[in-house]
Amino acid sequence: MPSIFDLFQIDPDEAEAIGGLDKALIAAVVQANLGQIKHCYERQLLVDNSIAGKVVAGWTIDGSGSVIATSIKKTTLNSAPVENCIQGRIKTWKFPQPKG
Numbered sequence: 001m002p003s004i005f006d007l008f009q010i011d012p013d014e015a016e017a018i019g020g021l022d023k024a025l026i027a028a029v030v031q032a033n034l035g036q037i038k039h040c041y042e043r044q045l046l047v048d049n050s051i052a053g054k055v056v057a058g059w060t061i062d063g064s065g066s067v068i069a070t071s072i073k074k075t076t077l078n079s080a081p082v083e084n085c086i087q088g089r090i091k092t093w094k095f096p097q098p099k100g
Contacts, residue, residue, distance in 0.1 A: 020098035021061060029095050036092075040085035053077030057086055065095040 044051060053076035060069040070087040077083065 021095060025096050026061075029093055033089070033093055036089040037086055040082050040089060043085070044079055044082045047081075048079070051077060051079050051082065053079075055083060055086060057090060059090050061095050061098060063098060065097045067091050067093055067095070 041051075054074070055072060055077050056074040058071045058073045059067045062068045067090055070090045072083050072087065075083060
């Protein structure tokens, strides 16, 4: 049986980087913040223990490395509280300053 950490991962096939930041730099920040995403899911799991699925999020990083926009690209979780929480947490992440 997989651990809860196995459920929260970066799918290289889903990752897309447009602009001046390397995918590896983005992945490092995401990996460092996976606990926040896990918290969003586990908090809602206390309310509804039947939620399960996959969420693909997207975000835009500005020239200073701050997240200025987030979106849910795809979801099979279909849990607005979790999806809104994920977007809120991503907005607090700080990435390296993009090149160019």
